[in-house]
Amino acid sequence: MPNADKTPLTRDQLIENLNEDLAREYQAIIAYVNYSQVLKGAAYMNIANELAIHATEELTHALKISNAIDYLGGMPTVKPKPVKTSEKAEEMLRFDLDNEKETIRQYRRRLKQAEELNEYALSETIRTILIDEQDHLVSLATALGTDPPQPGIAD
């Protein structure tokens, strides 16, 4: 049921939100390309290989979200959100973990917004992306020796 105390979501707002998601995917691609090569230390070699795989998965997401934006009649952005750099392995993994958490929060909301506009194919696409993002979250948390955080859902 649409939220009664909010004005209904428009197609343009959904396009705008998806462009934010796309900017986050570009950010993730750049971060994973960089960190997978810069990460040093025997303890981190497994996760470095995983980060390289994440990079290719994020590229697939970027293509899917760009396709959705184009389908909805929007212009896919070419601007990534800012990428942080570090020399410290643990810091890099922490940045990635925080970004994945935010990405999941946002896609959980986007899925509901797609359904609000009866865009069920898009919500299905977002579900498949969410499977990857949760997998990324878990592998980063595991590499950091922590439990995966609870992302919740964006407003």
Ligand SMILES: [Fe+2]
């Ligand atoms: Fe992604």
Ligand SMILES: [Fe+2]
């Ligand atoms: Fe991810």
